[in-house]
Amino acid sequence: MSQQLKSINLSKKSDNALSGKSNCGIKRVAFYPGCSLEGLAVEYDHSTRAVCEALGIELVEIPDWNCCGSTPAHSLDPGLSAALAGRNLAIAAEQGCAAVMTPCPGCLKSLKGAVEVYQNPHTRASFLELLGMPFDGQVKAISLLQLLSEEVGSEALQRAVRRPLKGRVIVPYYGCLLTRPASFAEFDDPENPMTMDRLIEATGATVPDFPLKTECCGATYGVTRNKIVGKLSGRIMDFALRLGADAIAVACPLCQQNLDLRQGQVDRFWKRTFNLPIVYFTQVIGLALGIEPKTLGLDKLFVNAESLLPSLDEEEDGIEESMRFSALGSQKV
Amino acid sequence: MQVRERISTLSIQKTCDADFIRQVEEASEQQINKCYQCGNCSASCVYSYVYDYPVNQIMRLVQLGQKEVILNSRSIWLCATCQACTTRCPNNLDVARIMESLRVISRQEGTVSEHDIQLFYDEFLKSVKRFGRVFETGLLPIYSFKAKKPFTDLDLAPRVLKKGKLSFMPPRIEGRKAVSEIFSRFEALRLREKPRKD
Numbered sequence: 224m225s226q227q228l229k230s231i232n233l234s235k236k237s238d239n240a241l242s243g244k245s246n247c248g249i250k251r252v253a254f255y256p257g258c259s260l261e262g263l264a265v266e267y268d269h270s271t272r273a274v275c276e277a278l279g280i281e282l283v284e285i286p287d288w289n290c291c292g293s294t295p296a297h298s299l300d301p302g303l304s305a306a307l308a309g310r311n312l313a314i315a316a317e318q319g320c321a322a323v324m325t326p327c328p329g330c331l332k333s334l335k336g337a338v339e340v341y342q343n344p345h346t347r348a349s350f351l352e353l354l355g356m357p358f359d360g361q362v363k364a365i366s367l368l369q370l371l372s373e374e375v376g377s378e379a380l381q382r383a384v385r386r387p388l389k390g391r392v393i394v395p396y397y398g399c400l401l402t403r404p405a406s407f408a409e410f411d412d413p414e415n416p417m418t419m420d421r422l423i424e425a426t427g428a429t430v431p432d433f434p435l436k437t438e439c440c441g442a443t444y445g446v447t448r449n450k451i452v453g454k455l456s457g458r459i460m461d462f463a464l465r466l467g468a469d470a471i472a473v474a475c476p477l478c479q480q481n482l483d484l485r486q487g488q489v490d491r492f493w494k495r496t497f498n499l500p501i502v503y504f505t506q507v508i509g510l511a512l513g514i515e516p517k518t519l520g521l522d523k524l525f526v527n528a529e530s531l532l533p534s535l536d537e538e539e540d541g542i543e544e545s546m547r548f549s550a551l552g553s554q555k556v
Numbered sequence: 557m558q559v560r561e562r563i564s565t566l567s568i569q570k571t572c573d574a575d576f577i578r579q580v581e582e583a584s585e586q587q588i589n590k591c592y593q594c595g596n597c598s599a600s601c602v603y604s605y606v607y608d609y610p611v612n613q614i615m616r617l618v619q620l621g622q623k624e625v626i627l628n629s630r631s632i633w634l635c636a637t638c639q640a641c642t643t644r645c646p647n648n649l650d651v652a653r654i655m656e657s658l659r660v661i662s663r664q665e666g667t668v669s670e671h672d673i674q675l676f677y678d679e680f681l682k683s684v685k686r687f688g689r690v691f692e693t694g695l696l697p698i699y700s701f702k703a704k705k706p707f708t709d710l711d712l713a714p715r716v717l718k719k720g721k722l723s724f725m726p727p728r729i730e731g732r733k734a735v736s737e738i739f740s741r742f743e744a745l746r747l748r749e750k751p752r753k754d
Contacts, residue, residue: 261723262692262721287731289689289735293680295681296684298656298663299663299677299681300660300746303742306741306742310731349745353745355734355737399636400638403640404642404643438602439638442636442638444636446696446709447672447676447703448673487711525719
């Protein structure tokens with residue numbers, strides 16, 4: 224099993240996760256949700272689990288995982304941050320997992336940081352002292368976006384789509400951390416990432432070229448410096464609307480919070496009403512796979528995202544199509 | 557006129573602290589003299605408008621060993637580590653990491669300029685130390701009270717409650733003792749390495 228998990232980098236182009244071939248890369252991966260996914264980002268948790276299940280990826284939640292320490296820990300001390308994140312990697316290794324996936328880019332930074340601090344000969348000893356657990360640095364941390372784009376891929380996703388999101392304009396917003404800095408992320412392009420673009424295109428939606436896809440949304444300053452979030456998040460939504468966006472797709476709980484939960488505050492800062500749905504990319508994929516909106520936590524979003532659901536006409540077309548399929552099936556029998 | 561008022565003259569030779577340059581280079585593992593002041597970092601930085609010194613000037617001040625100016629600056633605490641500067645540095649300096657090292661040093665020296673940001677981070681970590689995971693519902697009221705900003709995000713509370721996204725019980729994971737021990741070992745290690753100043 225662990226041999227298969229380690230092959231994640233080797234199987235970059237593989238999109239056979241759905242085709243049932245046994246030699247595909249990751250089918251079972253350790254899952255680190257992170258604190259946000261238990262609270263304000265609960266819909267990211269639900270949609271991640273639902274989409275992975277539908278695409279044949281087994282998630283093993285790390286038992287008794289703890290907070291990675293986030294920005295507060297690495298502003299205090301990178302070694303403390305590494306030890307807090309390291310405990311989760313150590314538990315994942317105990318479970319026999321060679322890769323940990325997290326949907327949160329902030330957690331990803333801490334988890335990858337732990338491996339880096341361990342690999343550095345100057346910091347290894349104090350890291351192990353703080354951690355107080357066996358650690359061999361073999362567990363690899365990857366983002367959910369990386370997992371889905373490398374282990375499933377847009378072609379396989381397109382084949383699995385049941386309800387194409389035709390006619391919807393969805394702007395992909397990666398946020399600042401997911402692909403930067405390049406040498407640390409080791410995934411996609413730091414300035415113009417395309418993996419989320421490709422996955423959303425596979426759902427049938429229209430994906431415009433978005434120049435602000437990696438610009439910062441205001442990060443952790445929602446609480447302490449609210450106007451910064453007002454200005455920066457507003458700029459992102461303003462540009463997206465100019466591109467005709469029906470929704471912005473995000474991959475980060477903090478970006479989502481700033482753009483969705485705080486959209487009223489952003490409205491007040493800009494003296495306008497954006498009314499722009501901010502959805503997780505997993506919710507977009509889930510809808511296209513035909514998963515129920517409630518299962519994907521669409522009702523948990525603050526700005527209503529029902530415009531992404533199929534209209535009654537589209538629904539009827541879909542039913543006719545599926546009836547044709549079943550009719551074909553019965554003919555064969 | 558306005559521009560002149562903002563210029564503060566530094567007695568560079570008098571205040572140059574060579575140990576500080578070494579300390580920053582060691583903590584960040586970056587060679588600071590690689591910076592040739594092209595300004596790409598400042599051009600990329602979306603936070604420049606709230607900084608007192610744009611990030612390229614912070615890099616220059618580090619080269620000049622201007623410890624006091626830097627450690628008291630607003631900029632190092634308003635940097636969000638968004639990595640735009642690091643991504644675009646033509647000399648492959650990890651600028652964001654240098655900024656992070658400066659924050660860590662300013663905490664050790666007790667010169668943090670943005671007290672409420674430090675307070676928020678401290679309360680966050682206390683929550684993690686106590687429960688093993690961060691308890692969002694508890695964190696905000698404590699921060700608002702201690703920062704004397706009782707109306708922080710009060711407008712959001714009813715909407716969050718309506719969505720059922722707030723938990724009223726702290727997470728309390730089984731390994732919370734193990735997590736709190738990591739904090740204890742960290743505090744002991746820091747005392748051993750250097751007497752605390754803050």
